[in-house]
Amino acid sequence: MIEFLSKPWPWYVAGILFGIAVPALLLIGNKTFGVSSSLRHICAACLPERFTYFSYNWKKETWNLFFITGIILGGFIAGYFLKNLAPPEIAAHTKQVLAQQGISDFNHLFPVELFNFKSLFTFKGFILMIVGGFMVGFGTRYAGGCTSGHSIMGLSNLQWPSLVATICFMVGGFVATWFILPYLLN
């Protein structure tokens, strides 16, 4: 058990646990699995009711804020007490391509040479961290869901609009990975 907890978990363990979250939330309180709506509730809770998109009773969605608080707490527990001792074992080909694009440090969860406070105001850092984050928040709300709400919950409920959204998530990612990042990183 201790060994299992200190090693990275295989895909099927993660997949099963994520999948179980869908019926768990439905059975606990008729809630649909989804993370990105929390971004809307955070805005609604902080803003005066001037914009229609943010004027609704966000307090009825308190469960979702507890849910994301749980994710933060889970990240804390895993990051401090169940830490994966080795960095992710990344495919050799991805490493090779990224090395050609100037990334040399593969010893962390993310490229620390690009993701740090110093590079925040360099062109690369600004695009990756700030523009990237902005697009995540803007895009998920525009699409009405993210990987959890559309790709896991929506597909679980056989919703074809969620399939369209998921395909677009992937297409966007492919475009960025294959056509934008090579120029941005070099």
Added chain:
Amino acid sequence: MNNQITSDEFNPDYKVSSDFSIIKNIPFLLVGVVFGITLVKAEVVSWFRIQEMFRFDSFHMYGVIGTAVVVGMISVAIIKRFKMKTIQGEEIKIEPKKFSISQIFGGLIFGIGWAFTGACPGPLFALVGSGFAILFVSLLSAIIGTLVYGIFKDKLPH
């Protein structure tokens, strides 16, 4: 905050004044904890793992999402087939998703952001919890992205 709860209790339209109840919300918090731990332990929070996925160099992320969808699909089918109820005895209802062009535009925008930050919203929260302060900047930026979307929503094609 306390004032708001009190005013809600006096508002007849607001039936569920216990939405703020900590006890009632603890189960959702616990589901979040398991989700957050798993995101980190299975390296879904890794920028490199996302790069691998978009480069088709690894099965890992496809396995994670694929398994989750299969487990979710079977669960939802069972819940519908047996008309299962929530633990409070409520009927389980899942809102259908309506198609609109916004899923295409929003989806593409999110996809690009996902490749840049290497994180979708769940991992952003989990990474912040793991103590990576730098990702808090991306999370804040995501909240601002949502805010800007909300402000300009009516001017965008839907």
